[in-house]
Amino acid sequence: MRVMVEVATAATELDWRWVHAPGRGIIYNLLSRAAPLLATVLHDKGWGPYRMRPIGYGAPLFPYAGRRKGTYAVGGPGLVEFGSPVESIAEVLAEEISRQRYLDWGGVEFHVTRVGVLEPPSFSDGRARMRTRTPVLMKGRDGYGRSPAREGWLLPNEPGFSEYFVRNLTRKAETLGLEPDIRLTSILGVGPKRSFSVGRGAKPGATIDVELEGDPDILRALWSWGLGQSNSADFGWVAATE
Numbered sequence: 001m002r003v004m005v006e007v008a009t010a011a012t013e014l015d016w017r018w019v020h021a022p023g024r025g026i027i028y029n030l031l032s033r034a035a036p037l038l039a040t041v042l043h044d045k046g047w048g049p050y051r052m053r054p055i056g057y058g059a060p061l062f063p064y065a066g067r068r069k070g071t072y073a074v075g076g077p078g079l080v081e082f083g084s085p086v087e088s089i090a091e092v093l094a095e096e097i098s099r100q101r102y103l104d105w106g107g108v109e110f111h112v113t114r115v116g117v118l119e120p121p122s123f124s125d126g127r128a129r130m131r132t133r134t135p136v137l138m139k140g141r142d143g144y145g146r147s148p149a150r151e152g153w154l155l156p157n158e159p160g161f162s163e164y165f166v167r168n169l170t171r172k173a174e175t176l177g178l179e180p181d182i183r184l185t186s187i188l189g190v191g192p193k194r195s196f197s198v199g200r201g202a203k204p205g206a207t208i209d210v211e212l213e214g215d216p217d218i219l220r221a222l223w224s225w226g227l228g229q230s231n232s233a234d235f236g237w238v239a240a241t242e
Contacts, residue, residue: 001083001084001085001087001090001091001117001118001119001120001224002081002082002083002090002117002118002120002224003081003082003083003090003093003094003097003115003116003117003118004079004081004115004116004117004118005079005080005081005082005097005103005112005114005115006077006078006079006112006113006114006115006116007060007077007078007079007080007102007103007110007111007112007113008076008077008078008110008111008113009062009074009075009076009078009108009109009110009111010075011074011075011108011109012065012066012068012073012074012075013068013071013072013073013074014060014071014072014073014074014105014106014108015071015072015106016071016072016196017106017197018105018106018107018108019059019060019072019106019196020059020134020196020233020234021106021197021233021234022104022105022106023057023059023080023082023105023233023234024057024232024233024234026103026104026105027055027057027082027093027232028042028043030092030093030096030097030100031089031092031093031096033096034092034095034096035092038088038089038092042055042089047086047175047176048174048175048176048177049174049175050171050174050175052171052172052175053231053232054084054085054086054089054172054175054176054221054225055082055083055084055089055225055231055232056082056083056084056224056225056226056231056232056234056236056237057080057081057082057083057232057234057237058080058081058133058134058234058237058239059080059133059134059234059237060074060078060079060080060105060110061078061079061080062074062075062076062077062078063077063078064076064077065078074108077113078110080103080105080110081237082097083223083224083225083226083237084224084225085172085176085220085221085222085224085225086176090117090224091117094115094117097112097115098112098115100112120219120220120221120223120224121220121223122216122220123216123219123220123223124216126213126214126215126216126219127211127212127213127219128211128212128213128219128222128223129188129209129210129211129212130209130210130212130222130223130227130238131189131207131208131209131210131238131239132207132208132209132226132227132228132236132237132238132239133207133237133238133239134207134234134235134236134237135191135193135194135195135196135204135205135206135207135235135236136156136165136205136206136207136208136227136228136235136236137153137203137204137205137228137229137230137235137236138153138154138156138161138164138165138168138205138228138229139152139153139154139164139229140152140154140160140161140163140164153203153204153205155190155193155204155205155206156187156190156206156208157187157190157206162184162187165184165227165228166182166183166184168228168229169182169184169212169214169218169222169227170182172218172221172222172225173215173218173221176218176221178215178217178218178221179215179217179218180218181214181215181218182212182213182214182215182218182219182222183212183213183214184210184211184212185211185212185213186210186211187208187209187210188209188210188211189208189209190206190207190208190209191206191207191208192206193205193206194206194207203230203233203235205228205235205236208227210227222238223238226238
């Protein structure tokens with residue numbers, strides 16, 4: 001499930017450092033107001049056997065803002081998306097955001113004009129095409145040009161990516177108590193390498209366009225959660241599906 005937040009701002013720019021990073025803090029702040037125990041469990045312990053955090057979001061989009069060199073253009077009407085495959089989390093977020101007059105996004109006020117909920121596609125045939133709007137983050141270890149027991153970032157066109165990518169999808173299914181029936185059938189496109197900071201240091205990744213097959217429930221969950229690791233920091237947010 002996704003929470004679609006229509007916003008508006010009189011600001012014209014957002015420093016690139018604050019394009020992605022504020023979303024996670026906003027989510028926890030909203031949850032702590034409405035469901036403090038849930039927020040604490042999610043933040044401190046995570047969800048399920050792998051201690052994952054089943055939340056994601058997409059950086060704000062302002063389609064009518066004029067481009068500004070060196071900064072991220074904002075202005076006028078825009079959209080911010082939040083999501084979770086756990087319906088109760090998404091519902092709490094939607095309810096609490098609807099009570100807010102504005103969201104403080106890196107020091108810029110986004111006035112909340114409308115809040116809606118979007119259900120995932122049915123994926124009834126067990127197939128999905130997903131393209132991400134933000135880079136997919138993936139770590140691998142051993143056997144792919146790295147020292148034993150040493151983790152390294154993997155890009156989608158590097159050896160080992162598919163293996164670790166599918167392992168991550170399987171863990172997500174197990175985290176949610178779903179049948180871990182998920183397959184990566186094709187990587188149709190890979191974007192340029194990009195890095196952004198959401199904490200300690202910059203993390204590298206690339207956007208991807210993939211075809212997946214599996215149980216419709218896990219496909220719907222991934223659409224609401226994101227692909228790859230660190231979705232709670234705006235990595236791997238799914239922009240479009242077919």
